[in-house]
Amino acid sequence: MTTDFSGGGDPRRTIELLWGLREGSRPGPKPRFTVAEIAAAGLAIADADGLAALSMRRVAERLGVSAMSLYTYVPGKAELIDLMLDTIFGEVSLTFDGTDGWHERLERVARENWQLYLRHPWLLQVATSRPPLGPHLIAKYDFELRAIDGIGLTDIEMDLVVQMVGDYVHGAARTAVSATLVAQRTGRTDEQWWAEVAPVLEKVLDPAATPTATRVGAAAGEEYNAPGDPARAFEFGLRCLLNGIDVLIAKKR
Amino acid sequence: MTTDFSGGGDPRRTIELLWGLREGSRPGPKPRFTVAEIAAAGLAIADADGLAALSMRRVAERLGVSAMSLYTYVPGKAELIDLMLDTIFGEVSLTFDGTDGWHERLERVARENWQLYLRHPWLLQVATSRPPLGPHLIAKYDFELRAIDGIGLTDIEMDLVVQMVGDYVHGAARTAVSATLVAQRTGRTDEQWWAEVAPVLEKVLDPAATPTATRVGAAAGEEYNAPGDPARAFEFGLRCLLNGIDVLIAKKR
């Protein structure tokens, strides 16, 4: 569900902002805010009301200035989002205290990302294939690699494993988050939705044509009381993924 | 990267549209289009220019009518997107000719979804936690379940496995698609982007602080000439996932 792109603005300018270059005393009025304050204001809005509600006017209003003032701090909305991204990457705790098995460490990495998506659902809507190379992103990448360093994988394999876990967690988190968001948005619980849909579906559906879907769908519906159980699906998928990496390492020996 | 929600409109009305209820001769002028034609027009726009370019006015323009005319066929944009979804789900070929191992069959399922995302990148931006329960979606779900039917999994486990594969493929496809989209959007290749970014990054980055990221990042950069190689990552992740399911089944015996 990507809508905005990280790296959509001028990447050099973004990095300068992220690392706090361009400082020092200069002529003109003193800035009323720091770049971090702008990012924090945007973050508060996106966390509360989603990325769709994040507008330059709204951020400005929260800071008590006009919309166009923001453009003296930030080249545009794309760069603002990049700043918000690196800010939340800073929330990840970067130490594996005590856990010395890569299995637990990689699980920690997955859960840390999972939590990040749950705390900041708008993160799911930002494509980060050219990520904002800020200090927190790089520290996070380092942390994730350290989870599987020195266990017999090549550097490329390490990158691939981190990528894979990231991809899976993103997919699972998206399912989880969108389930709660769509309930909020429509004002209907999954049960209410199903109660509304079921009678119409019964009229048109031919169980004989799709017996497997009918059987499993019924079983799942009874078990979850909903189209699915995202948290349980995440636990299940995470275990499978880790087992798969076990196999990969075992084969190399 | 979800922006729009499936099931955002009236779900009953959506199902009626999807299954072609509400037919028969009625007073008033003959409709100039079928619902499927409306969906096809929207699909063409979303495929060509992305979901952001999909507007009621643009769909109407393509059909040669005014924007508001569409509302006689479709209650709103949300339902239009649901129709588009079920349309592309119909592209999935639903038979496993000759392959009798679940490994190959599940791989087929994953690749079929992967291709679907590559053909219709806008699909990545639609949250389908309450899916449009049209004929093609249900047939697709049935197909995916048949891949792993009768191999010793419970019904719930079958649903979880399909969910897991779907989540992973979505995550991996998103990475792949956004890599090509961001290149188009910015008009810069990954190499050009890196050439622009690298000098600034060198100034601020301390390799001693994040040695693992520095080492692996350098190795990955040399191997890919880019931040990553999405197609290769997908192959790697898919293999891991399938191996993980192997372990799950083996443990049950």
Next chain:
DNA sequence: TCCTATCACTTTACAGCGTACGGAGTTCGT
């Protein structure tokens, strides 16, 4: 054959979006 309910289609309107442009006022180094 005529009446009327129903439908297809239209124009107009609203509030909100990112940001280009030009101008006004403030503060620094010299």
Next chain:
DNA sequence: ACGAACTCCGTACGCTGTAAAGTGATAGGA
């Protein structure tokens, strides 16, 4: 004291989904 650099703001443009109200065409029932 001066000019350059800076912060900040008002206005404007074309875009969005769709509510409201009006016009004209068409079917079935009388």
